[in-house]
Amino acid sequence: MAVSTAVALSACVPQAHVDAGGPSKDSDATQSATFVAVVDGDTIETSAGTARLIGIDTPERGECGHDQASAAISGVLAPGDLVTLELPVGQNDQDKHGRLIRYVTTPGGVDLGLLQLEAGNAVARYDSRDGYPAHPREPDYHSSQLATAGPDGSVITAGCQAAAIAPPAVADRWWEQYSSCTKLKRNDVGDPIGPFDRNDPAQAEIYDWFAHRTGNGGDGDGDGLACE
Numbered sequence: 001m002a003v004s005t006a007v008a009l010s011a012c013v014p015q016a017h018v019d020a021g022g023p024s025k026d027s028d029a030t031q032s033a034t035f036v037a038v039v040d041g042d043t044i045e046t047s048a049g050t051a052r053l054i055g056i057d058t059p060e061r062g063e064c065g066h067d068q069a070s071a072a073i074s075g076v077l078a079p080g081d082l083v084t085l086e087l088p089v090g091q092n093d094q095d096k097h098g099r100l101i102r103y104v105t106t107p108g109g110v111d112l113g114l115l116q117l118e119a120g121n122a123v124a125r126y127d128s129r130d131g132y133p134a135h136p137r138e139p140d141y142h143s144s145q146l147a148t149a150g151p152d153g154s155v156i157t158a159g160c161q162a163a164a165i166a167p168p169a170v171a172d173r174w175w176e177q178y179s180s181c182t183k184l185k186r187n188d189v190g191d192p193i194g195p196f197d198r199n200d201p202a203q204a205e206i207y208d209w210f211a212h213r214t215g216n217g218g219d220g221d222g223d224g225l226a227c228e
Contacts, residue, residue: 029087035077041069041121044077044104044112051085052099053113055141056122057155065147065157069121076106076115083107090133103137113141120146120158175206180216181227194227 033048041058044051058069077083086103087093095101104112114137116122124141128134146158174191178184185193198207198219210218210226218226 028089031085032082033085035081035083036079038070038073038077040066041072041116042113043099044073044083046083046085048085048100050099051102051104052095052097053116054088054091054101054103054135055124055127055138056113056116057125058116058122059155059157059160063154064160064163065121065155068157068159069116069119072116072119072121073112076108076110076112081107088135091135092133103135111137113137114144117141117144117146120161122157123147123149123155125149173205175209178210179214181210181218182216184210184227195225196227198224198226 031048033046033051036045036047038044039050040061042053042056044053059065084103084105085100086105087101088103092101106112113122117124122145124138124145126132127138127141129138129142148156148161150156175184178187178191181194184191187193192206194210196203196207196210198204198211200207207219207224207226210216221228
């Protein structure tokens with residue numbers, strides 16, 4: 001009788017809910033893992049599996065900025081470091097490639113996604129603004145973005161933007177500031193004073209300038225040397 005009563009009572013005691021199929025539906029899921037290697041600027045290998053950073057996108061392999069974005073992670077993590085992987089409520093556990101979708105935080109408390117955005121290596125993407133689940137850091141991610149998205153959806157990092165708008169390098173045609181050999185020979189900034197050989201490919205343009213284009217006949221005796 002005592003045994004029957006005990007069994008009956010135990011059946012009335014609520015059991016703790018265990019969701020063996022994935023993270024809890026009502027709280028963030030976090031775990032520690034060992035950092036193994038950088039895949040690219042938004043993906044790393046860990047002991048728990050390949051982790052894709054939530055809410056950001058960096059340049060693909062072969063695109064401008066890819067190497068810099070990858071190096072940014074290597075700058076704060078070394079193989080063997082412990083990282084925190086966090087899956088917020090409402091996020092998909094994995095992407096279509098089977099990668100874990102996670103916030104990744106370094107031992108020093110650095111959020112890798114935010115790091116890439118603030119460094120200009122990434123755009124805030126794959127969140128509620130383009131049809132994916134919202135995540136808690138979404139507003140901060142967008143406000144921290146320095147990179148831009150190209151017309152084709154590519155990521156144009158801050159460094160690549162600067163390279164694109166930089167004026168092309170102009171050859172230093174220093175000799176064109178002198179209107180005669182006489183003025184050239186008076187220079188006190190270290191410019192060569194001649195003579196310049198018309199048959200030397202490295203000096204031919206300089207020769208032509210002083211011999212024909214200044215109007216001062218820099219090769220007066222016609223021997224092929226200007227500013228003797």
